[in-house]
Amino acid sequence: MAYSDKVVDHYNNPRNVGTLDKSSTEVGTGLVGAPECGDVMRLQIRVNPETQVIEEAKFKTFGCGSAIASSSLATEWIKGRTVEDALAIKNTDIVKELSLPPVKIHCSVLAEDAIRAAIGDWKKKNGVAEEAAVAAQAK
């Protein structure tokens, strides 16, 4: 399997690897995938409670090079965005950016799921309903 230069770059120099304190109310954690499927992604965000901007994003991934690259790219993209903006990221954007072949599309889907799961966890912790988040964004 030949990898695109961008996948190789993310694999060789993964961005934002690490762990945030999952007990913090500012932190949302998404854990998606399953070991028996060969990929598990954990994506964490630290959100500014005032601005709802994702100020920090960290990941760890068990999976192939494309899975590592997809999650690494996802952390790069969501950093600095508001949570609602981050939800606009689609797996197809990741496929395009990393030139993933069809057999690796599920890696990008998993990355999108990880973003949603992390944001969902943060919302749950902070009692943020969908409407409230949208309202905050509109301000």
Place this chain on the structure above:
Amino acid sequence: MSTVTSQIEVPAGVTLPIYMDNHATSPLDSRVLEAMMPYLTNKFGNAASRNHSFGWEAEQAVETAREQIAKLIGATAKEIIFTSGATESNNLAIKGIAEMYRERGNHIITQVTEHKAVLDTCKRLEKYGYRVTYLPVKADGLIDIEDLKRAMDDKTILVSIMYANNEIGVIQPIREIGKLCHEKGVLFHTDAVQAVGKVPVNVIADNIDVLSLSGHKVYGPKGVGALYVRRRNPRVQIAAQIDGGGHERGMRSGTLNVPGIVGLGAACEIARNEMDTEAAYLRGLRDRLQQKLESELDYIHINGSMEHRLPGNLNVSFVYVEGESLLMGINDVAVSSGSACTSATLEPSYVLKALGLGDDVAHSSIRFGLGRFNTQAEVDYVAAKVIDIVKKLRELSPLYEMVKEGIDLTKIEWQAH
């Protein structure tokens, strides 16, 4: 910033990339090429041409090769049939026996970790009304002889069990299986592709009736193989699967691949002369590799029996690291993985699954296939590189972090996708 790129120094005398995938194929030994060259150039005759010197010369070369192959496995030259490779040999053996002995019975016994050339052949026969029993294997990869005994009935005509496995290198109890088959009057075929030339194989002592072997796994050329078909006690009959000029005692028509056959013969002769020293050498390299990996890494799992195993095989799962990502990090070393991501089917290795390992362990497996031309310096480099990359990927692995924190991964509700 963390980085996965490895900075391991390449020792003197080691050229990259390193080939350590000798179960897939082996490089052609230069001595084999030398033996083949005349038959690729001026000695181009057809071995079936009976009326001129070009034909006689080719036929003579083929008969010499037949002797060389027979000698390596304790057979006689007349019992060797040339084919295009072991896939064809396996097809010919199983389909040819099934067809020839149909009136005696329709039951075939094989086992779950066979090569696809055996499994898919058996599956096709099931469509034609044959019954096939696929024996399970134990956690060490070996079949239980009692299971085989129980599976046999009065309709059983053939048992096909591989000599050594291509992924985990485990060697089945061939002699016992053959003995049982002979007691019950059932024919015994073995796919011995990985074993011939690596460990002593003797069709008489091992009670083998039909045996498949291949050129390119023993430092010979690709596109040539052979089938041993026993002529005495019992005399095995095989229905041809390719019709034509009646070559190879009517069992396999088609003009003989003379240069390939000469190469296979030469490769077998070299193997016979050098097997003992080579096996000891490879076992030394393999044990060194294993010892280095085990001394530096935790959570590593050796797949399959270490006791009954090919000297050059090591199959290891680096748990909590996915195999394809590991291969990507050691891209100057040619090895294989049982990870789903490296297979066309996107399923993890069925061989590893048959051992009762979880899919997660199969996804983390790497097969090292050491061969004649590997050196100790290469082993040292590969070990250092693998250790380095596994450590880096575990820094990236949420599973490794969770296990280190004492979390039981089996208690987590994963979302399979």
